[in-house]
Amino acid sequence: MRANLVGVLRDRARAGGWLHRPAYEGAGAVTHAEVYAGAARVAGGLRAGGVQAGDRVVLLLDDGPDFVSVFLGAATIGAVATPVNPRLHPDELRAAVVLADPALVVCRPADLAALHGFPVPVLVGPPVGDPVDPVPCGLDVPAFALLTSGTTGAPRLCPHHHADPLVYHRAFGGPVLGLTPQDVVHSVSKMHFAYGLGNSLFYPLLxxxxxxxxxxxxxxxxxxxxxxxxxxxTLFSVPTFYARLLAHPRGDRLGALRLAVTAGEVLPPALEERLVALLGDRLLNGIGTTEVGQAFTSNAPQGWRAGTVGRALPPYEVRVVDEAGAPVGPEVPGRLEVRGPTVTLGMRADGSPQRTSGWSATGDLATVDGAGYVRVSGRADDVENVGGIKVHPVAVEHLLAAHPLVREAVVCAETSGGLLAYVVRGEGDESDDDLTSALLAACRERLTAYKVPRTVVYVPALPRTGSGKLRRHVVRTWESTGLAAPM
Known part of the structure; x- marks a missing residue:
């Protein structure tokens, strides 16, 4: 079909009768009609600046109308919008832009220094020109590309097609979220991440x-x-931030939401219990990846089970396999795989998307029960080696985080053997020594001896990506580099 995502979105808004309604507020108020008018002018500016179909346009922009207009403006002319987190360290930012290999960078004034001498044009703010109608480039060509979050190492670039957001909405935005023109959504995750891009751009416009x-x-x-x-x-967030909201004196405000959506990392049982007490089945826990583009499993009001990330969302399928890649039965732990029409493993050498119609590993350890509900226990690469014994740290971390004075916890193997726990503590009268004693006593009572941390180190914060995911590979360097001295 020779169509364009922006044209499909605009036609849908016209048919739905919401062109005149507000699309965005907070960082600037615009209607749906103004969104498409602004995108058309930016498309004209990009074309006048020499951007062609297939070129990548890097967006170093904060969430706001400028981000939306540049993203949609690039897609309008068949270029590939490529958001990059503008709050990266300058060295990481430059490396991400190099990886994207763009024809043009649109940035904030603050980003100019990091891009000094960059070999392609760099513009501050959106270019504007004569309005351009969406180019019928086809729904099976790239419209945008996303960087993986780098939780396990160097980021990769994953291009996605014009048709992909329509699949996301048919799978999740419509049947699970049930969004209507009367809804107001807010996402803690920003639009340069796949999770935030769906929450704040695709689902509202669709x-x-x-x-x-x-x-x-x-x-x-x-x-x-x-x-x-x-x-x-409807609020979209990650478990870590929901914990911070619940610790706030006004955290009970979450109970007034129609939906609270969580994704991005394993939801600790103690935190889930507190959220469910406020929200019941209006707490929707799911899982998605940058490679898929959005959620491919989720709990839903019509199908909800505590402790799980819900069931596969058609047209996506999931299965669990063993180390040899063979499917396992219900409740048997293994590695989670997903299959669906939007899976992109990365880029080929020629810059085209490396799409796959087969099964793709998500990197998660999971079980699937007889009813299809998926329970994620952690990442396959999160396994710690303790004296030759493989330890999955999530269960230990969840036990530590269940203490009311613990905001966050992570454990990793020491070079001398055993586990070391890093804890971000909350406010309270209990001393560090007393809290350490209580935490280790709880672990000894509930865990096998080799899973009990040898000691606890208190740190002000854990290293996380901009989307809130734990950078476990960074924590593993703390012992050798001395970066985790006690508070």
Whole structure:
């Protein structure tokens, strides 16, 4: 089909009667009609600047109308919008832009220094020109490319087709989220991540609802204010940030949401229990990847099971396999695989998407029960070697995090053998020594001896990606580099 994602979105808004309704607020208010008018002008500016179909355009922009107009403007002319986190360290930022190999970079003023001497044009803010209609490039060509989060090492670039957001919405945005023009959504994850891009760009434009955008990194105070001021009905976040919201004096405000969606990392049982007490089955826990583009399993109001990330969302399928790649039966642990029409493993040498219609490993350890509900226990590469014994750290971390004075916890193997626990503690009268004693006693009571940490080190924060995922490979370097001295 010779179509264009932007044309499909605009036609859908016209048919749904929501062109006149607000699409975005918070970091600038615009209607759906203004979104497409702005994209057409930016498309004209990009074309006048020499950008051609198939070229990649890097977006170094915060969440806001400029991000939306440049993303859609690039797709309008058949170019490939490539968001990059503008808050990366300058060295990481430059490396990400080099990986993207763009024809043009659109950035904030603050990013110019990091890109000094870069061999392609760099513009501050969106270019504007005569409006351009969406080019019928076809739904089976790349419209955007996303960088993997780098939780396990160097990021990779994953291009996705014009048709892919339509699949995301048919799988998740429509049947699970049930978004309508009356909904107001807010995402803690920003639009340069796959999770945030769906939450704040694709789903609002495909459903006619409005999204509240915030250019600044999320804080509990700001998110709770946004919920109140804008009447947010659906919140998207990661478990770590939900824990911070619940620790806030006004954390009970979450109970007024129609839906609270969580993804991005394993949801600790103790945190899930507290959220369910407020939300019941309105807490939707799911899993997605940059390679898939969005969620491929999720709990839903019509199909919900505690402790799981729900069931596969058609047209996606999931299975669990053993070390040899053979499917296993219900409740047998193994490695999770996904199959579906949007899976992109990365880029080929010629820059084209490396799409696959076969089974693809997600990197997660999981079980699937007889009803199809998926329970994720951690990442396959999270396994720690303790004296020759393989230890999955998530269960230990969840036990530590169940203590009311623990905000976050991670464990990793020591070079001398045994486990070392790094803990971010909350406020309380208990001393570090007393808290350590309580934590280790709980572990000795509940865990096999080799899983009990030898000691606890208190740190101010854990290293996370911009989307909130733990950078476990960084934690593993702390012991040797001395970066994890006690607070």
């Amino acid at each position: 459903s006619g609802c409005r999204a509240v955008l915030d250019a600044e990194p999320a804080t509990p105070d700001d998110v709770l204010r946004i919920l109140d001021e804008h009447g947010v009905t």
